[in-house]
Amino acid sequence: MKFLRLGNPGAERPAVLAAGPDGVERFYHLGPLTGDVDGDFLAGGGVERARAALAAGALEEIADVVGQRIGAPIAQPGSLVCIGMNYALHAAESGAEPPEIPVVFLKPSNTVAGPYDPAPIPPLSIKYDWEVELGIVIGRSASYLETTDDAQACIAGYVTANDLSEREYQLPGAAGQWTKGKSLPASTPLGPWLVPADEVDAGRLRLRSWVNGEPRQDSSTADLIFDPATLVHHCSQYMLLEPGDVILTGTPEGVALSGRFAYLAEGDVVELEVEGLGRQRQEFFRAAHAREGARA
Structure with missing residues (x-):
């Protein structure tokens, strides 16, 4: 389902x-x-x-799906919580040591976009990057949870996510703030589906990404440093997680930040998927500065 x-x-x-x-x-x-x-x-x-x-056969079939836009599978979450450096090899390609406790940061929930929506590159961006991630969707309030079993019970389901990031804004340099690099419009495509937690083995899902058809990332959630239940438990000690909130669990190696690949440019197409949770496709365009008649 x-x-x-x-x-x-x-x-x-x-x-x-x-x-x-x-x-x-x-x-x-x-x-x-x-x-x-x-x-x-x-x-x-x-x-x-x-x-x-x-x-019970109580739901009417939709006959006209072809051609309809698919939006993010969860309506705008109250909180969009992100985990950094949660794969050891990604930490290494980023020049960091694997963390001993989860690295947590927030993205504005208004960054959420549909899985196939056109994706804007910021007007001044020179280092726009892709990140395929497993997303956790919270199904009940979670605060000061006692055990990871309690945390698992708070997970409603899982989604595919792309945590698009502007590295020049994020990392040390002219800006050097994670919030700036992670808050850009439409920088969090989610979906296409939300799959219930009891239908997913979240510890053994293959994650992959491609740019213009060329493979970039290929890993498994088995390589997560901190698994989903651990992340929900940890975050609940520092914030109230509410139903509909989303936690992005981090990305594996194979991003442009590694230095092995070019950053995204206008006309590039990114595809990514998490096993069983569906595949995304975004075509990138260069956003214009806001002015009358310009494309935002």
């Missing part, structure tokens, strides 16, 4: 992709159950209610 949102930005409608009685996957309207795939839906037992409705 895969939850998604269909429609133009700001007007997405909730849907679910699931196998019908004949075993063929079909799209179904979630409108009878919820107005959106959001924190309220997840916290209110939405996953279980959707399963029951599908089993």
Whole structure:
């Protein structure tokens, strides 16, 4: 079962992709159950209610999916929490030692974009980079959790994510602040789907990325330094995680920061996927400075 949102930005409608009685996957309207795939839906037992409705044949099939935009699978999260250097080889290619405790930072939730939306490169950017990541979606409030078992129970599901990063803004140099390098518009494509946690073995998922069809990253969540439950438990000691919040678990080696590949340029196409969670595709364009009649 895969939850998604269909429609133009700001007007997405909730849907679910699931196998019908004949075993063929079909799209179904979630409108009878919820107005959106959001924190309220997840916290209110939405996953279980959707399963029951599908089993009862109570959801109408969507007949006109072809050509519809697929938005981010979770409505704008309250918090977008990110984990840095969570793969040892990525830490090494970044010139850092693997961390002994999770490195945590925040991205604005308004950076979330759809998995196939055109992707803007900032007007002054010279080091725009890709990062395929496993995303955790929170399904119930988490604060000061006692155990990782408690943390696992707070995970509603998982998504594919791209944590686009401007390295010149992020790292020591003229700007040198992670917030600047990680806060750019449309820099967090999510989706295409949200897959429930009980249908995913999050510890053994292959992650891959390509730029213009050429392989870049190829790793597994088995190589995570800190697994999803550990990350949720850790973050809950420092912040309130709420239903619908998203945690990005870090990226493996193979990004442009390594020095082995060129940074992104206008016209480049990035594709990335996490096993079982769907594949993204973004075509990049150079954003213009804001002025009347310019493309933002």
